[in-house]
Amino acid sequence: MTDSFITFSLFIFLSFLLSGQVRSDRLDGRLPKSVVPLSYILRIRPDFYSNDTNNFKYNGTVNILMECRFPTDQIVLNYDDEDGLILSDFRLVDTDGVDLLHNVTIDNDAEFLIVNPSRSLAVGENFWLTVRLNGGIFDDRFGFFYAGYEEKDLGQRYMVSTFFVPKIARAVFPCFDEPSFKSRFKLIIERKSEYSSLTSTRRVRTAPMTNDFVADEFDWSPIMPLYSLCWAVVDFAYVESFTTDGVRVRVYARRDRIDEANLALQMATRTLEYFGDKLDYNYTLSKLDNLAIPKEIGYAMEHWGLVTYAESSLLYNSEKNILREKIRTAKLVMHELAHQWFGNLITCEWWNHTWINEGITEFMQFVPLKSLLGLDHSEMQILDDLQRIQVSDALNTSQEVIPDIPTVWDSSKAFSRITYNKGGAIVRMLRSDLGENEFWKRIQTALKIFQYKSVTTDQLWDVLLPEENGDTLNERKRKWNTWMEQINYPLIRVTLDAKSGASVQQFHYLDPKDQIISKPSPHNYIWSVPITIITADDMSNTTVRWLVNETAHLPEVNGKEWFLLNSQQVGFYRVDYDSTLRSKISDILKSDFSQIPYENRALLLDDAFTLARNGYYTEDVAMEFSRHMSQERERTVWETFFKGSQQIERLLGSLNETSNLIRNYLVHLIDPTYQDLGFDERDEEGLSIKLLRFEIIKRACNFNIGNCRNKAEELFQRWTELGDKPKPDMVYTVACQGALTSTDNGWDAIYEKGKSEERNNRLAILRSLSCKDDKSSLGRGAKYAILSTMASFIVDQQELIELREFLENEDELNNPSATSAIDIGEINLSWLDKNKEPLKRWLEEI
Numbered sequence: 001m002t003d004s005f006i007t008f009s010l011f012i013f014l015s016f017l018l019s020g021q022v023r024s025d026r027l028d029g030r031l032p033k034s035v036v037p038l039s040y041i042l043r044i045r046p047d048f049y050s051n052d053t054n055n056f057k058y059n060g061t062v063n064i065l066m067e068c069r070f071p072t073d074q075i076v077l078n079y080d081d082e083d084g085l086i087l088s089d090f091r092l093v094d095t096d097g098v099d100l101l102h103n104v105t106i107d108n109d110a111e112f113l114i115v116n117p118s119r120s121l122a123v124g125e126n127f128w129l130t131v132r133l134n135g136g137i138f139d140d141r142f143g144f145f146y147a148g149y150e151e152k153d154l155g156q157r158y159m160v161s162t163f164f165v166p167k168i169a170r171a172v173f174p175c176f177d178e179p180s181f182k183s184r185f186k187l188i189i190e191r192k193s194e195y196s197s198l199t200s201t202r203r204v205r206t207a208p209m210t211n212d213f214v215a216d217e218f219d220w221s222p223i224m225p226l227y228s229l230c231w232a233v234v235d236f237a238y239v240e241s242f243t244t245d246g247v248r249v250r251v252y253a254r255r256d257r258i259d260e261a262n263l264a265l266q267m268a269t270r271t272l273e274y275f276g277d278k279l280d281y282n283y284t285l286s287k288l289d290n291l292a293i294p295k296e297i298g299y300a301m302e303h304w305g306l307v308t309y310a311e312s313s314l315l316y317n318s319e320k321n322i323l324r325e326k327i328r329t330a331k332l333v334m335h336e337l338a339h340q341w342f343g344n345l346i347t348c349e350w351w352n353h354t355w356i357n358e359g360i361t362e363f364m365q366f367v368p369l370k371s372l373l374g375l376d377h378s379e380m381q382i383l384d385d386l387q388r389i390q391v392s393d394a395l396n397t398s399q400e401v402i403p404d405i406p407t408v409w410d411s412s413k414a415f416s417r418i419t420y421n422k423g424g425a426i427v428r429m430l431r432s433d434l435g436e437n438e439f440w441k442r443i444q445t446a447l448k449i450f451q452y453k454s455v456t457t458d459q460l461w462d463v464l465l466p467e468e469n470g471d472t473l474n475e476r477k478r479k480w481n482t483w484m485e486q487i488n489y490p491l492i493r494v495t496l497d498a499k500s501g502a503s504v505q506q507f508h509y510l511d512p513k514d515q516i517i518s519k520p521s522p523h524n525y526i527w528s529v530p531i532t533i534i535t536a537d538d539m540s541n542t543t544v545r546w547l548v549n550e551t552a553h554l555p556e557v558n559g560k561e562w563f564l565l566n567s568q569q570v571g572f573y574r575v576d577y578d579s580t581l582r583s584k585i586s587d588i589l590k591s592d593f594s595q596i597p598y599e600n601r602a603l604l605l606d607d608a609f610t611l612a613r614n615g616y617y618t619e620d621v622a623m624e625f626s627r628h629m630s631q632e633r634e635r636t637v638w639e640t641f642f643k644g645s646q647q648i649e650r651l652l653g654s655l656n657e658t659s660n661l662i663r664n665y666l667v668h669l670i671d672p673t674y675q676d677l678g679f680d681e682r683d684e685e686g687l688s689i690k691l692l693r694f695e696i697i698k699r700a701c702n703f704n705i706g707n708c709r710n711k712a713e714e715l716f717q718r719w720t721e722l723g724d725k726p727k728p729d730m731v732y733t734v735a736c737q738g739a740l741t742s743t744d745n746g747w748d749a750i751y752e753k754g755k756s757e758e759r760n761n762r763l764a765i766l767r768s769l770s771c772k773d774d775k776s777s778l779g780r781g782a783k784y785a786i787l788s789t790m791a792s793f794i795v796d797q798q799e800l801i802e803l804r805e806f807l808e809n810e811d812e813l814n815n816p817s818a819t820s821a822i823d824i825g826e827i828n829l830s831w832l833d834k835n836k837e838p839l840k841r842w843l844e845e846i
């Protein structure tokens with residue numbers, strides 16, 4: 001195959017002028033399928049070696065081998081001249097080298113390049129189109145872009161790279177820019193000899209050129225979606241390791257930060273091995289490069305064989321980064337590497353099916369965490385994805401997992417968090433419904449059937465959804481599509497009746513309640529809900545019944561002492577128990593909470609706090625599910641509690657009549673947990689416990705529990721006297737302690753120093769300002785930063801009036817942050833109106 005490179009490099013290009021512009025009749029911007037690409041040969045020569053960034057540019061050629069699938073008189077591909085890409089020297093020949101070009105027209109509206117051949121094309125014929133390229137390289141995050149950075153010994157440096165998803169490649173070279181046109185790619189990159197060039201595949205040869213330039217020729221890529229193509233030219237260092245199958249894994253970063261690349265390297269190597277086993281399908285290429293781009297690009301991209309990341313999210317330094325950032329790096333690598341199978345090997349047919357790339361991958365990224373970092377899949381997916389997306393998916397402005405993407409220009413809609421997080425949650429729900437073994441078996445089958453192809457949801461369902469309990473395949477598809485084709489999700493209300501037993505009823509859940517739904521749904525906002533039930537004698541999470549209509553009886557739970565719905569929080573719905581059931585559940589939590597899986601202990605709190613906030617009942621009902629927590633050691637449950645109760649803590653804590661009550665209750669929960677976990681980290685314990693400890697310590701020191709403040713004080717002294725900085729996760733707690741006790745100017749020194757610190761430490765030190773009672777040192781610039789914090793503490797009408805007067809005096813009533821502060825104040829007052837008395841009574845009685 002490499003021979004064709006030589007043939008084409010010897011082309012003498014004929015010049016053609018673009019013969020005019022036409023208007024499109026294709027308003028959706030979709031390409032016809034009469035001519036499809038088979039392969040591309042791209043020769044690219046970037047020029048970014050001066051410091052004149054305005055003149056960074058590239059030239060090159062693209063040769064596309066195409067096949068005619070339906071008789072046609074036109075070849076239509078994508079081209080966007082908005083960034084100034086100039087095309088010239090068009091040539092169209094058949095496989096015998098016979099010239100076929102009549103002329104070329106451009107349709108700017110449709111972003112089409114229309115190549116008109118001198119005769120009609122017949123089915124099965126192959127042709128080569130060759131075009132010369134001249135374009136710019138920009139200070140951007142997309143397209144062909146550059147990043148500038150400082151290197152200690154070398155000064156100002158630049159690197160260049162590309163990003164094409166969903167439709168940017170057309171501004172860099174003319175191409176078939178849709179995910180279903182999969183092709184093979186060969187690159188020839190001309191570069192200065194001191195730099196390296198990278199793309200999907202390995203370099204096969206390097207030929208010398210004039211002026212200290214060389215041309216790297218790369219191997220053919222696998223058949224892949226065009227957006228998965230990437231190239232880069234860098235002067236970076238790398239670290240390297242090999243998988244057990246001999247795949248070469250590298251992380252490239254600028255020299256000054258290459259020693260922070262080891263975590264990513266280890267995670268990437270082991271994740272490739274992990275997925276190879278789990279998916280029964282080894283990674284397809286012989287190398288995988290991970291490139292740390294020194295720029296806040298705000299994405300990582302799974303380009304096959306050359307994954308690109310923002311440097312700040314790929315590199316990890318235990319001296320500077322908090323523990324969550326270690327997990328973030330690992331999870332990000334796992335996400336991008338899962339894409340090598342879901343996205344690269346099998347690809348969504350069109351952008352409305354993007355969940356096949358992103359939803360499945362979002363689920364997959366949590367799978368290796370247990371074996372690689374000791375973190376539980378459920379814990380991570382519930383906290384990082386599920387709880388958050390259920391908040392945004394309760395809005396009437398939400399989007400479907402399979403959204404309508406009628407035109408090319410709607411394609412960026414496909415990349416909403418719903419596609420990722422809800423898509424991932426639905427895959428988790430599917431795994432629970434199929435059972436672990438069946439799920440992985442079907443995923444493996446799907447990979448083998450659809451490898452190197454593009455698929456629709458319907459085609460994927462054919463493989464993933466077996467007939468079951470008399471349900472046909474179509475019925476199964478319809479059930480699962482109720483989750484994919486309509487926005488929002490159901491609330492399941494469970495009631496217990498002495499005569500008829502337990503029953504469930506589904507409602508379309510919206511939060512806040514009073515939103516109007518104007519968007520029609522093909523499923524009329526009825527979901528097919530896989531109901532899973534836990535009882536004292538059955539903890540399995542298999543579906544016991546499908547709630548396909550609005551109501552159903554639950555004979556399964558007759559005679560059971562207690563039961564819970566939504567085992568391990570795998571279902572994408574909320575549950576509202578009636579008061580009889582709630583008190584039974586609360587009794588079980590108090591007497592023996594370990595009977596209930598931790599995911600469900602968290603779920604009870606998350607649902608109850610959410611429903612209370614949405615006006616279903618008052619907050620004391622939610623707090624009732626926290627009474628066992630002095631014994632609770634699961635991070636998922638604690639994080640859910642902290643999130644759910646923060647408003648209660650803040651507002652009741654600000655009122656004289658309730659501040660002691662709420663404080664005493666929280667101390668009652670946190671004290672035993674703090675005593676048990678201790679202040680100091682232990683080497684042998686898992687990441688989850690370490691993360692929990694940081695959260696508990698923050699509050700233990702705040703409430704002055706046990707020896708917490710003494711311990712923090714010791715660390716503060718070491719910091720100021722010996723320059724021994726605390727662990728990144730402890731900076732806030734320790735700086736806060738310093739703010740409280742430091743009598744000399746030790747804290748001020750840390751504050752001054754903090755300004756030049758890494759982002760995390762800087763923010764932690766700045767946040768510790770609020771630990772200081774005396775806020776007089778805050779300048780006007782900080783006023784608005786703390787305005788919303790101040791407003792969040794407003795608990796009576798008088799304070800709201802004072803805030804309003806203060807803003808009036810400052811002539812700031814039209815300032816948006818000022819008015820939103822007043823809104824926050826008003827929300828607080830209405831919250832207190834509803835919840836203060838019930839909570840006060842509850843706190844007094846327990």
Ligand SMILES: [Zn+2]
Pocket residue numbers: 335339357358361
């Ligand atoms: Zn992704």
